[in-house]
Amino acid sequence: MSDILIVDDERDIRELIGDILEDEGYAVRLAGSSDECMQQLNATPPALMILDIWLKDSQMDGIDILKVVKRDNPGIPVVIISGHGNIEIAVAAIKQGAYDFIEKPFNIDQLLVVIRRAMETSLLRRENQSLKRVDQKPLVMLGESAVFRALIGQLDKVTRSNGRVMLTGPAGSGKEVAARYIHQHSNRATAPFVTVSCASIQPDQMETVLFGRENAERGVEKGMLEQANGGILYLDEVADMPLGTQSKMLRVLVDQTFQRVGGTDKVRVDLRVISSTGRDLKDEIAQGNFREELYHRLNVVPVAVPALSDRREDLPLLVDHFIDELHTQQGLPKRTLSEEAAAVLQSHVWPGNVRQLRNLIERVLILGDGDGPITAAEVSGTDTPSDAGGDRVVLSGALAALPLREAREAFEREYLMTQINRFGGNISRTAQFVGMERSALHRKLKSLGIGAKTGSKSDGSEEE
Numbered sequence: 001m002s003d004i005l006i007v008d009d010e011r012d013i014r015e016l017i018g019d020i021l022e023d024e025g026y027a028v029r030l031a032g033s034s035d036e037c038m039q040q041l042n043a044t045p046p047a048l049m050i051l052d053i054w055l056k057d058s059q060m061d062g063i064d065i066l067k068v069v070k071r072d073n074p075g076i077p078v079v080i081i082s083g084h085g086n087i088e089i090a091v092a093a094i095k096q097g098a099y100d101f102i103e104k105p106f107n108i109d110q111l112l113v114v115i116r117r118a119m120e121t122s123l124l125r126r127e128n129q130s131l132k133r134v135d136q137k138p139l140v141m142l143g144e145s146a147v148f149r150a151l152i153g154q155l156d157k158v159t160r161s162n163g164r165v166m167l168t169g170p171a172g173s174g175k176e177v178a179a180r181y182i183h184q185h186s187n188r189a190t191a192p193f194v195t196v197s198c199a200s201i202q203p204d205q206m207e208t209v210l211f212g213r214e215n216a217e218r219g220v221e222k223g224m225l226e227q228a229n230g231g232i233l234y235l236d237e238v239a240d241m242p243l244g245t246q247s248k249m250l251r252v253l254v255d256q257t258f259q260r261v262g263g264t265d266k267v268r269v270d271l272r273v274i275s276s277t278g279r280d281l282k283d284e285i286a287q288g289n290f291r292e293e294l295y296h297r298l299n300v301v302p303v304a305v306p307a308l309s310d311r312r313e314d315l316p317l318l319v320d321h322f323i324d325e326l327h328t329q330q331g332l333p334k335r336t337l338s339e340e341a342a343a344v345l346q347s348h349v350w351p352g353n354v355r356q357l358r359n360l361i362e363r364v365l366i367l368g369d370g371d372g373p374i375t376a377a378e379v380s381g382t383d384t385p386s387d388a389g390g391d392r393v394v395l396s397g398a399l400a401a402l403p404l405r406e407a408r409e410a411f412e413r414e415y416l417m418t419q420i421n422r423f424g425g426n427i428s429r430t431a432q433f434v435g436m437e438r439s440a441l442h443r444k445l446k447s448l449g450i451g452a453k454t455g456s457k458s459d460g461s462e463e464e
């Protein structure tokens with residue numbers, strides 16, 4: 001949607017305007033009647049329309065077309081061409097929402113000025129629309145586990161400051177959700193939140209995307225920094241930013257100014273920057289892939305977002321939320337999660353974290369039959385649950401290489417750590433589930449060197 005549709009029944013005129021605009025670097029399409037115009041509009045809406053008021057041998061005149069455009073595509077600026085002396089009609093067109101009008105015979109410079117302004121307006125509207133889309137995404141950040149509450153506590157502390165936050169954590173763990181939480185609770189909540197996915201932007205496009213560009217033909221195109229002005233710029237996977245762009249970003253952080261690509265003027269912005277990484281940036285610095293000074297500027301307040309396997313307790317809550325969301329968004333069945341299925345999910349490894357969990361629930365709801373509770377077999381980590389072989393345990397290479405006694409200890413340690421984690425460190429509930437007396441479980445944990453409160457490995461000396 002970046003071209004101009006020229007609608008005029010006089011072939012000479014539409015071709016003349018088309019040639020002038022093409023020489024100026026615009027892409028154009030031509031229509032000689034209202035039918036042709038409507039076809040073009042339905043195929044792809046243009047960025048701008050130049051529309052003659054009188055269309056001979058057409059079903060609709062310019063004003064009729066204008067009304068349709070304003071109803072269906074209100075963001076497209078329409079410049080009206082009117083015959084000399086038709087000033088009242090031109091004014092009527094402006095009242096119907098036309099952007100501006102030019103009189104025939106027109107002056108080329110005047111035409112170009114109007115087009116340039118209208119194109120800028122169109123670009124601005126589209127940017128605002130895309131920002132609104134981003135901002136309208138409702139924020140849901142769920143969790144009740146101790147590690148999750150600790151995360152919220154940390155986020156609450158940083159929301160009110162203007163400090164730069166670096167979110168670390170594995171893919172899909174909720175780093176962007178955490179960044180949005182900061183935005184929503186900060187004094188910038190009504191200003192934009194703009195995400196730059198550094199990993200998905202072509203390296204040679206990165207500077208244009210961030211800083212925008214300007215040239216004589218197209219005028220100014222604002223980049224993401226300007227779109228985020230007054231609000232928050234979220235640099236997702238910042239380690240993927242090319243080294244050259246890193247130097248320029250560093251300058252932005254130092255004095256909040258930059259130049260658009262092709263521009264000479266300094267543009268000033270007021271931004272709070274939040275960045276995220278799933279990689280170890282110290283390693284990236286050691287390998288020469290990341291600028292140390294930029295790291296220190298971005299990493300003023302480091303916040304670690306925990307992996308899903310570190311907050312297994314939150315799993316049923318997250319599953320309920322995803323079922324509700326998928327029911328509302330896609331009409332998928334509103335099922336519940338059986339206790340057995342919850343236990344299976346809580347013992348999974350989850351390398352893809354919360355995102356992987358959501359995908360799995362979506363798949364189960366699509367493929368499953370019936371509206372009953374989700375069963376353990378449906379979430380057992382295989383696409384063909386009936387082939388799972390019942391209770392067969394798959395032996396990992398590491399376990400298979402150990403003598404029985406050590407393998408049993410390694411299994412017991414892993415099993416009990418997972419269960420303690422599932423029950424949020426609650427020993428009574430863990431003991432009940434695993435079928436042991438509370439005191440026996442304590443002795444077992446001690447002998448295996450597991451810290452009872454956290455379910456973490458210890459040197460065996462820790463007492464509850």
Ligand SMILES: Nc1ncnc2c1ncn2[C@@H]1O[C@H](COP(=O)(O)OP(=O)(O)OP(=O)(O)O)[C@@H](O)[C@H]1O
Pocket residue numbers: 140141142143169170171172173174175176177178236278318321354355358
């Ligand atoms: N605490 C949470 N409550 C509800 N949904 C969550 C939570 N954390 C993550 N999600 C959901 O999980 C998915 C992944 O989250 P998000 O994009 O924030 O992860 P990320 O760490 O930024 O991932 P990546 O590093 O791959 O960009 C999203 O659908 C998000 O809504």
